Amino acid sequence: MTVAILRFGGSNCDRDAERALAHLDIDAEIVWHEDGLPADATGVVLPGGFSYGDYLRAGAMAARSPIMAEVREAAAEGVPVLGICNGAQIGCESGLTEGAFTTNESARFQCEHVFLRVERADTPWTAAYDEGDVIEVPIAHGEGRYEIDDERLDDLEDDDRILFRYCDEDGETGPDVNPNGSKHNVAGVLGDRETVAVLMPHPERATLPDVGPTDGQGVLRGFESA
Template sequence: MTVAIIRFGGSNCDRDAERALAHLEIDAEIVWHEDGLPEDTTGIMLPGGFSYGDYLRAGAMAARSPIMAEVREAAADGVPVLGVCNGAQIGCESGLTEGAFTTNESARFQCEHVYLRVERADTPWTAAYEEGEVIEIPIAHGEGRYEIRDERLTELEDENRILFRYCDETGETGPEVNPNGSKHNVAGVLGDHEGVAVLMPHPERATVPDVGPTAGQGVLRGFERAVELE
């Protein structure tokens, strides 16, 4: 398989993603957004960074790049798509997933390790974990607070589309362990089908043993599992 890592002006985690996927022996290539998706694309990653300087809203301008129409079409055809941090913002802005990411409750950029509780373990992105398992993955964002109408969040929860929630190391959630003020401690959600997901924490920064914890490997392995399920 070949994962297309889409680079926009201002992306800065594309090489991290490429290195992490290479460590897992998953073929990946960085694709400039103006060049369109390669014909052999079997997975798509929207990496972190500050596309277009986060002008207007984080991810809003990149979401209107012509390549995102290709991404939506590929996602509808079953190609797995993962948006991370700025990629999650782009994913929401482009309609791949619901809700939006906005300014942290602290109004500050936050870069730290956090704990996540796995809300379901039957998706490609979470099959490496147990439901309720707690993993440690870093965050680095200024606009990571997940917002959505209360009634729609209830529907997403009823539809079992919440992937991860911020928690403490025992798995307990609440405002005191919510780094950015996200509603119901939401850190990651699914799109209309399980092959599309966005999350604010950085699994690619928790994959290569030389640079720290490796709990993020399971998320990136989702590209392989999603293809196997096709």
């Protein structure tokens, strides 16, 4: 079992993801995007960072890298794919998931710990939690506001494809606990398959017990259960 962590020019959380997965005894390797997706990859991480300096739009250029066609094909065959922060932007830009991530409502870079409410617990990424659980993970982004038109958001809601929402420590949502202005407090969504997910917060930064909370471990363990 080897999870491919894709590295683009400007990626800077690939090593964080590799270290977090290693801590969970999940085999992973960093793959330079021009080398293509390994044929034996059993999972894919699109890590955080600032791929191509967020030129045009965050994630827009990396989404057009040839390797992303391979990732879409793998995802369609059931290979688990997780996009984190810039990886979530790449995931949306490449069509793996609906919507887009754009400039924070504050127009500032937000770096802080937030609470997330688990909206459903029957996916690989949330199997370690119960529905309604509240987990604490960090964010670090300037373009993390999730946007989507109302009709498609209704479809996501009806299809139960909202994975996480920003909330307070009691699980209550609202504008006062929404760090970036994301529509309906959405922090993470699923693709057409439950094995594909993107989220703006960083579970890999809430995995190692010597650096802080470990609530993010359950998300990364999705590579074991997918």
